Amino acid sequence: MRTPSREFLIKSGAISILLLILLQFSLQFPPKQTINSAESPIDTNVEFTVKPLLGMVDNNGKVKVTFHCQAVVPDHASPDVDWFLIFDGRWEIAALEDASPRQPCGDIWYLEPGTYEIQSRKTDNLRFDQSIEIHLLEPMDWELRGICLFLGPLFTVGLTALKEKFE
Numbered sequence: 001m002r003t004p005s006r007e008f009l010i011k012s013g014a015i016s017i018l019l020l021i022l023l024q025f026s027l028q029f030p031p032k033q034t035i036n037s038a039e040s041p042i043d044t045n046v047e048f049t050v051k052p053l054l055g056m057v058d059n060n061g062k063v064k065v066t067f068h069c070q071a072v073v074p075d076h077a078s079p080d081v082d083w084f085l086i087f088d089g090r091w092e093i094a095a096l097e098d099a100s101p102r103q104p105c106g107d108i109w110y111l112e113p114g115t116y117e118i119q120s121r122k123t124d125n126l127r128f129d130q131s132i133e134i135h136l137l138e139p140m141d142w143e144l145r146g147i148c149l150f151l152g153p154l155f156t157v158g159l160t161a162l163k164e165k166f167e
Contacts, residue, residue, distance in 0.1 A: 008153075011160075012155075016151070023145065026137055030133040030134060030138075032132070035118060035131055036129065037127075038070075038127040038128065039127075042120055042127065044122050046118045046130075048116055048117075048132055052113055060110065062111055064109075065109045066108050066133040067107045067130070067131075068106045068133070069105040069106040069107075069129070071101035071126060080097070081100070082096065082099070083105065083118055084119045085107075085117075086117040087114060087116055093116070
């Protein structure tokens with residue numbers, strides 16, 4: 001026989017675990033923003049803004065950004081892949097020059113909040129699949145885990161109250 005308190009613990013634990021799993025998926029797979037697509041001509045200067053969620057940054061005041069890049073070239077061409085990460089239109093933060101187009105050309109950056117520009121060199125017949133992921137939840141992942149543990153019992157109380165109201 002189940003007691004109401006045991007049932008409450010089981011339900012709130014299950015909801016907390018579900019919320020923690022959803023949070024983990026959000027941390028593992030942040031939203032992706034496509035910059036260039038191989039089906040389209042290269043946009044050689046693409047700007048993006050790093051704006052932390054709720055102002056949360058890591059201990060160094062930065063946010064993790066993952067840059068995914070793959071050059072797509074015809075078999076007969078052999079151009080080099082070049083890209084540059086520029087901050088505030090003036091400072092080069094990172095670069096890749098004369099790389100093989102057959103290899104992925106992405107990178108991981110830890111950037112301060114602000115506006116950045118990715119400059120890609122345009123070469124005949126060269127196309128890029130480029131995207132960025134801004135890991136906005138990562139700086140506050142432990143706080144969010146605590147919130148998930150708190151929300152489990154809170155949702156259970158709310159669901160129990162709704163169930164009793166409609167019975």
